[in-house]
Amino acid sequence: MTFSHHLQTSRPEHPFAETIRILGKGKKGSRSLTQDEAYRAMKMILAEEVLPEQLGAFLMLMRVKEETPDELAGFVLAARESCSLADDSMLVDLDWATYAGKRRHLPWFLLSALLLSGNGIAVFMHGSPGPSASRLYTHNMLTYLGLEVATSAEQAKRQLSGQQFSYLSLEKICPKLHEIIELRPILGLRSPVHTLVKLLNPFNAPYSIQGIFHPSYRSVHQQAAALVQQPHAAALKGEGGETERNPDMQCLVQSVHNGELIDETWPALFTHRHVRPENLEPGQLALVWQGKSQDEFAEASVLGTAAVALKLLGKADSQEQAQSVAMDFWLKRDKMRFG
Known part of the structure; x- marks a missing residue:
């Protein structure tokens, strides 16, 4: 040749x-x-x-x-x-990504989201069941609170209009991204798709909140949110990588508000560390919500996480006020229709 x-x-x-x-x-x-x-x-x-x-x-x-x-x-x-699932009508106030799954504690942040949605704040969650059998994923936990996982974008929109809350799997939002996430057991590692889905915000909500596991990603999320011109967003190192404030530790929240980058440290809510439960019983989510089970760590997680979201949403001017509003929501939760 x-x-x-x-x-x-x-x-x-x-x-x-x-x-x-x-x-x-x-x-x-x-x-x-x-x-x-x-x-x-x-x-x-x-x-x-x-x-x-x-x-x-x-x-x-x-x-x-x-x-x-x-x-x-x-x-x-x-x-x-x-x-994108967005249309001309704004159905969502707060976009809440939930992809990590919980291993050490129950997903108390779900009760935080329900506190918000029960008080007129429309919350949309999106996530994926995930590959780990040892983790509790939101997709499988909502049933314990009497909530139905949406199976289509249309159903999610109906739920948002009716109850100001919906969860829809990434598989129903963007099948290709879901397919790539499913490669993790094959590749053995997470990929950039695990990061980008947290900022996906399918309904183009004005507010977005993300939990991360590795602290270095917190500022990356913050800066990327500013670059995509997300009006308001917050990233925090959440318990287990989910958007959940650990009440035993101080929490750095890195946010963006109309292009301005803001770092804010929230204090630990306890002076002592709690012992993690030996077994995770998802049924406890409803029992704590209904007041049938007392758990100071769980309650502090719920209120602390809700307070961060309320401050992000502009529903409070200070950390103390945000915590107070969250407590008020919590004390009045028996009037809500969840659980």
């Missing part, structure tokens, strides 16, 4: 190869993607214009270096274009 003949028959380079080369060209030759490059890469992935080998390489190269705020913003903007 002549050299000229070889040139004529060699395969042209795939358009996505350049993205992989940018990320993987050695210690000196590689760099992070710009926001626009990240946007175009995620658009190609969601349009299924990349090969499986390329997707795997991309996900793991991103995992090794970790996402920059610009990359995360680009991914989120692309995903929002493909996965």
Whole structure:
């Protein structure tokens, strides 16, 4: 075969190869993607214009270096274009991502969300059941509170209009992103999709709250929220990685309000550490809500998490006022229709 003949028959380079080369060209030759490059890469992935080998390489190269705020913003903007559920009417006040699952404690944050929704704040949760049999995922916990998981965007909209609360699985919002998340047991590691889904905000709510596990991601979420022009958002290191304030520890909340980045430390609510329960009994969620079971850690988790959300939502001017409003909601919860 002549050299000229070889040139004529060699395969042209795939358009996505350049993205992989940018990320993987050695210690000196590689760099992070710009926001626009990240946007175009995620658009190609969601349009299924990349090969499986390329997707795997991309996900793991991103995992090794970790996402920059610009990359995360680009991914989120692309995903929002493909996965938006928003229409002309604003159905959601607060977008609440729930993907981590709980392992050490019950998901008390669910009661926080119900406190808000029972007081006129429309809360939309989205998440995924997850691969771990040892974790309790929101998808499977709502039934213990007498709440039905939505099975379609239309049902979610009806629930939001009727009860100011709905949970819809990522699989029903954006099947491709769900498919990528499901690769975790195969790849052995989380991927940038686990990060971007927390900022997805399918209904384009003006307020968004996310829990993270690794503290370094907190500021990445904060800066990315500003880059995608999310009006109001907050990120905190939540118990187990969910959006739940651990009352035994001080909590740094990093938020954005109309482009302004704000860091705020909330104090621990106890001077002592609580012993984690030996067994997690989901039925306790309803019992605590109904006042049939007393649990100071659970109650403090619920009120502390609700207080952070209330401050974000502008329903309180100070931490003390937010805590007071949360307590008022809690004492009046017997009039709500949940549980």
